[in-house]
Amino acid sequence: MADFEQITRQIHMTGPDTMPHLTAYPDSLILIGTGRSAFAFRLTKSSQVIKVFFPAFRHIAAEEAEIYKTLADNQFFPTLHATGDGYLVIDYIPGRTLYDCLREGIPITDEHIADIDDALAHAAAAGLNPSDIHLRNIMITPTGEIKLIDPARFRQQKHCTQWEDLHQAYEKFYKRKLFPKKLPGFLLEFIAYLYKRRKSITLHTPNKAIH
Numbered sequence: 001m002a003d004f005e006q007i008t009r010q011i012h013m014t015g016p017d018t019m020p021h022l023t024a025y026p027d028s029l030i031l032i033g034t035g036r037s038a039f040a041f042r043l044t045k046s047s048q049v050i051k052v053f054f055p056a057f058r059h060i061a062a063e064e065a066e067i068y069k070t071l072a073d074n075q076f077f078p079t080l081h082a083t084g085d086g087y088l089v090i091d092y093i094p095g096r097t098l099y100d101c102l103r104e105g106i107p108i109t110d111e112h113i114a115d116i117d118d119a120l121a122h123a124a125a126a127g128l129n130p131s132d133i134h135l136r137n138i139m140i141t142p143t144g145e146i147k148l149i150d151p152a153r154f155r156q157q158k159h160c161t162q163w164e165d166l167h168q169a170y171e172k173f174y175k176r177k178l179f180p181k182k183l184p185g186f187l188l189e190f191i192a193y194l195y196k197r198r199k200s201i202t203l204h205t206p207n208k209a210i211h
Contacts, residue, residue, distance in 0.1 A: 002028075002043060006068045008052055008087050011039070017055035035150065041141045042092050048081055058086035064152045070126050076119030076148055098136035105182030106140070113170055115146035120163060123154060131160035135188075165195070 007028065013020035022039055025031065029041035032049065037057035041050050051093050053061050065088050068080035078091035101108055116138060121131040132153040139147045153160075 002048075003164070004050060004082055004087065004089055005084055007043075007050065011041075011052050013039075013054065014138075016059075020054055029082070037152070044105070045056060046136060047092045049078075050087055050089050052087045055086075061088050063155065064088060067128065067151050067154050070128060071151065074122045074126070076115065076146055077148065077151065078149060083130050090149075093139050093141065093149060093190055095139045095141040095147070097136045098138045098140070101189065102135065102162070102183050102188060103185055104180075107181060108140070108170070108174065112140060112146055113167060113175060116148070116163070117167070118151055119146065119148055123151070128154040130154055130158060130163065131156050131158075133160070133163035133166070135166070 007026060010024070010026040011022070011029075012024040014023050015021045015175060022031070022034075025041065028044055029050070030044060030051065031039065032042050033040040037060055038051045038053040041052065042048070043050060048192070051061070051064075061083060065080055065083035068077065068088070068090065071077040072079070078093055082089040082092055096106055098108060100106070116133075123130050128151070130151070132150075133148070137148060137150040139149065141147060174181075
């Protein structure tokens, strides 16, 4: 079994604690992603990923580990293998995110959407509050299975409508025969920008009194 503590000590970052620069990491790791709070590495010759959090977000590792433990019986989420100070180890999930599928023209089906609904319903039944569900944390594996990653915000209290909005967009737009199934990245980013802006305006607009 890998010595994860030793591995993490060989990962070096410099710069701001909230968004550091990765300066060094061991040959036993392959960098596969950089998120808002962590670097994700695949362990070579392994089907595991070690997620190492930025200094400002090290506390999230323990919180996310507890969420993965709560989701242990949910087939749509990776399995947690280990956790420690500022890191956690989960399954490596091969495949494409929904964002990748839209960029590459890979079909997203009703069965995929139903599986995502099922995954989130099971998470809610386990006492969690599925939140921050977006195109980059939903994956379709090479065998067509749905996997959700990055459930760090599943314990927040406020109601998140992101998946409801995505589901509605799928039904209203994506399923139409003339709707393009392959979209350029700049367009997806622009749509995401408009969505975030609209949500921000909605959240900050005071309710008008009814007379």
